[in-house]
Amino acid sequence: MRKLLYVDDEPNNLFTLEVALKKWYTVLTLDDPTQALRVIAEEEVKVLLTDQRMPNITGLDLAKMVQEEFPSVVIIILTAYDDNEAMLKALNQGGIFRYLLKPWNIQDLRQTLDSAFDAHELRKKNITLINDLVGQVKRLQLAYDEINTLKEKLEEENIQLKDEFLDQRLTADIVGKSKVLKSALRQAIHAAKSNASIILLGETGTGKELFAKAIHSHSNRKNSLLVKINCAAIPETLIESELFGHEKGAFTGADKLKYGKFEIAHRGTLFLDEIGELPLAMQPKLLRVLQEGEFERIGGNRVIETDFRLIAATNRNLEQEVEKGSFRSDLFYRLNILPITVPPLRDRREDIPLIVEHFIALLNREMGRSINAIPQKAMESLMEYHWPGNIRELSNVVERAYVLSTGSKLDIGGWFNPSKETAHPNKNIIPLQENEREHILKALKHTKWKVRGKNGAAELLKINPNTLESRMKKLGIERPI
Known part of the structure; x- marks a missing residue:
């Protein structure tokens, strides 16, 4: 019997999914996640489908408890497309068969559930084999082959999970809720x-x-x-x-x-x-x-x-x-x-904490460290800044602070002082094209208007002479007579 338990604190969600799936599976529903362990034990549930965001207990918290008590139960998490933190935790925690994005598609959901029941049988068989190994040396080789097969299957599932995660990051890299x-x-x-x-x-x-x-x-x-x-x-x-x-x-x-x-x-x-x-x-x-x-x-x-x-x-x-x-x-x-x-960062300052946490999570994975706190004063300092370089500049500041931090908190030192920049963010700022024009003119005057060759303006600016002449023409720069 293909029996699954769906846990969600929203009754409408429970009813909708039960009606959609009851012709293919035995669907049990529960709006109280604290009762899930009892129902799984009594009803011999094979697959757990749980919402991530619930009061008092999250789907990942429930998954962890179920993994400890019923290791053969296959767990699927339902989450929103922008819930990056939950997705990353699911990958790090392990043991999660899939995560599905809301709103779910019935065809994708059925395919995932069919795979989940197949995986349950493989896991159950693997557990039986491992128990037999303790007292039955003669079955060692068979169990070894079975375990290797299952290991390959689970590795493929893990690769697929990560690929799906990267695929769903088509907007996940664009962090923010503003x-x-x-x-x-x-x-x-x-x-x-x-x-x-x-x-x-x-x-x-x-x-x-x-x-x-x-x-x-x-x-x-x-x-x-x-x-x-x-x-x-x-x-x-x-x-x-x-x-x-x-x-x-x-x-x-x-x-x-x-x-x-x-x-x-x-x-x-x-x-x-x-x-x-x-x-x-x-x-x-x-x-x-x-x-x-x-x-x-x-x-x-x-x-x-x-x-x-x-x-x-x-x-x-x-x-x-x-x-x-x-x-x-x-x-x-x-x-x-x-x-x-695409809006500048100063127009969506409320996204800055989320973006900073996103960068820190990426750096933690890359560096193998665990910075997990940002002092309020540091965050206020980041949110006050005008960010003329936008997210790219914020990324550089966070990475620099990360490298210089020695503890578990992100330490933004005195080298970052936004007070001067924020007082008059547009003061003395000229358009980029005009700034480029002045810079080229300065180089030309320094080289006495020599563009090409050794000690020419192109060499000084470290660009191709053809490119420099093209920029001069576009910016209306002509040698004085």
């Missing part, structure tokens, strides 16, 4: 179902790449590649080859065929980060590929069809760039079909 973040996430997940281009807007360090991953993972292209390229990190002379690819012998140094990102992203998603940095000469070529779905490699004459979904990201105001003539209006309108703004 209204502004949830609103942006809802837009992203809703937009993911279409094939229209999406542009992610937001300051540096806000997590636009994580949003791109979440959108891809929720799209109908999730089983294909998410291909990423940072337009700001590739010299202007190489960007066309990166996107289009090239044939062997197309130019000096092209000693073999190179597949471009348009081709690699076929049937998947292409993520163009910092698209505001895309050279003006490349913009109409990108627009043509988006409109016609075809291109040619550099040095080739064969038309290659491609079907990808474009996600772009920028920290620039593209409308202003269009007005200045540094970004094509037709490409902007082609990209601006589904704009999504």
